Amino acid sequence: xxxxxxxxxxxxxxxxxxxxxxxxxxxxxxxxxxxxxxxxxxxxxxxxxxxxxxxxxxxxxxxxxxxxxxxxxxxxxxxxxxxxxxxxxxxxxxxxxxxxxxxxxxxxxxxxxxxxxxxxxxxxxxxxxxxxxxxxxxxxxxxxxxxxxxxxxxxxxxxxxxxxxxxxxxxxxxxxxxxxxxxxxxxxxxxxxxxxxxxxxxxxxxxxxxxxxxxxxxxxxxxxxxxxxxxxxxxxxxxxxxxxxxxxxxxxxxxxxxxxxxxxxxxxxxxxxxxxxxxxxxxxxxxxxxxxxxxxxxxxxxxxxxxxxxxxxxxxxxxxxxxxxxxxxxxxxxxxxxxxxxxxxxxxxxxxxxxxxxxxxxxxxxxxxxxx
Numbered sequence: 001x002x003x004x005x006x007x008x009x010x011x012x013x014x015x016x017x018x019x020x021x022x023x024x025x026x027x028x029x030x031x032x033x034x035x036x037x038x039x040x041x042x043x044x045x046x047x048x049x050x051x052x053x054x055x056x057x058x059x060x061x062x063x064x065x066x067x068x069x070x071x072x073x074x075x076x077x078x079x080x081x082x083x084x085x086x087x088x089x090x091x092x093x094x095x096x097x098x099x100x101x102x103x104x105x106x107x108x109x110x111x112x113x114x115x116x117x118x119x120x121x122x123x124x125x126x127x128x129x130x131x132x133x134x135x136x137x138x139x140x141x142x143x144x145x146x147x148x149x150x151x152x153x154x155x156x157x158x159x160x161x162x163x164x165x166x167x168x169x170x171x172x173x174x175x176x177x178x179x180x181x182x183x184x185x186x187x188x189x190x191x192x193x194x195x196x197x198x199x200x201x202x203x204x205x206x207x208x209x210x211x212x213x214x215x216x217x218x219x220x221x222x223x224x225x226x227x228x229x230x231x232x233x234x235x236x237x238x239x240x241x242x243x244x245x246x247x248x249x250x251x252x253x254x255x256x257x258x259x260x261x262x263x264x265x266x267x268x269x270x271x272x273x274x275x276x277x278x279x280x281x282x283x284x285x286x287x288x289x290x291x292x293x294x295x296x297x298x299x300x301x302x303x304x305x306x307x308x309x310x311x312x313x314x315x316x317x318x319x320x321x322x323x324x325x326x327x328x329x330x331x332x333x334x335x336x337x338x339x340x341x342x343x344x345x346x347x348x349x350x351x352x353x354x355x356x357x358x359x360x361x362x363x364x365x366x367x368x369x370x371x372x
Contacts, residue, residue: 008357009333013271014285016344017335018351020360023053023241023265030223030240030262031061037227042066042085042216044238047342049367050351051079053241064108066236070095071370073109074102079366083108085136085216087172087236089146091118095372100125103133112138112172114148116159123163135160136170136216139201141194143176150197157205157212170214171205173198174236179221180294184251191222192229199231220247224261242266244341245295267300268336268344270317272328279320281327283309283334286316289347294340301335309336 008017034041043057046068054065054076064083067073073084090099090111103109103126113119113135126132137157140147148156153171160168175194181187195217202215216234218226223237239247243264254260270285290297292311299307299319306325312318319334321327328334338344346368353361 006359008269008335008352008354008359011269011333011352011359013269013333014289015269016348016351017267017269017354017359018242018363019265019267020353020355022263023056026241026243026262026265027057027060030237031057033223033227034235035061039227039232040214040234042234042236043241044068044087044236045072045076045084045367047238047345048241049342049345049365049370050363051076051081051366052363053351054081055079057241063234064110066238067367069370069372070098070102071372072367074098075367075370077102077106077109082106084110085172086111087138087174088112089114089118089138090122091115093121096122096125100129100131103131104129107133110134110136110169112136112146113160113166114138114140114146114156116156119156119160119163119166123165126165132165132167134167134169136172136214137168137201137205137212139171139173139198141173141175141198141217142178143174145176147173150201153201154204154208157201157209161209168205168209168212170212170216170234171198171202172236173201173215173217174219175217175222176219179219180246180250181221182250182257184253184256187221187250188225191225195226195229195232199229202231220262221250221259224253239341242341242345244338244344245298246293246340247295248337249295264300264337266338266341266345268297268338270334270336272319272330272332272334273316275327275330280318281330282312283317283319284315285336286312287314289344290317290336290338291340291343291347293343297339298337299334300337305334307334 044066138147270283274282
């Protein structure tokens, strides 16, 4: 029988590990920050893709969770997670049938709308099944990915309000285009500016539809900025719970070039598999393990490591050393901070849970591959 693994270096690599001490601290900190400001927290499950982690966030005080796709919401509901908001439009006939079927299993499910035709189709499908559901009006505040133009949003809200099976309960306005601006001052200015349109829409819609009481917005990069807006009532933060180098390398209120609010709970373990050259060694984590987007993977362990990661193909990575420092030997296990947490997580089946150097359990990444 294979012995039980109880130390990080004994895990098969490449693999993802979650530091539970950091994870729990980050969850508590974000929840306390939102609560102190009088805001609700609806963290995004598209980041971690794990129902067990979503449940931990809910138990810490989150009012609900977000899902980017219908299939993510289906997996969350299957796992017993309630009050899920699907943050992208669901438009095709087949997906609308799936959505209505999911509402029959979870009455608290919500979805965003940004088009009158989509609202009418969903209303009809719900009516045929004798169901109703809460919806958010999605407003485009500059990302130009989804959402009604602010100039057309109030008229769309009026149309949604006439649909007997739709309850307009919120407005969504996600400014994804500002989340990774390196300068904190510029990020703050642009976030507050682009949300002005959302605030104006929300005020007008709320005056027409009193049940519309939620303005849902923000992300990890602007969590402490958007709190300043009185009308914002719900934060859709995601990456804070794991973190990656793309976020760690932007400025913050505490430091001009580093994001210090949350430590990285997520690490990738990788093993040196070849060391036949003077200037580099090869590790087993390449493009199929780390998504090549956003920042650059960074060697985080051994502590204070002078080592640097570079891409070296689908299966492998290259490790070199600064200032001629010694390179690790074959079999050495390194810890990496990943470049972009969301798509990297989607490459793996499970998280290994750690406290210090001890492996204390695992969680399935049960939303992996949910892209429909």
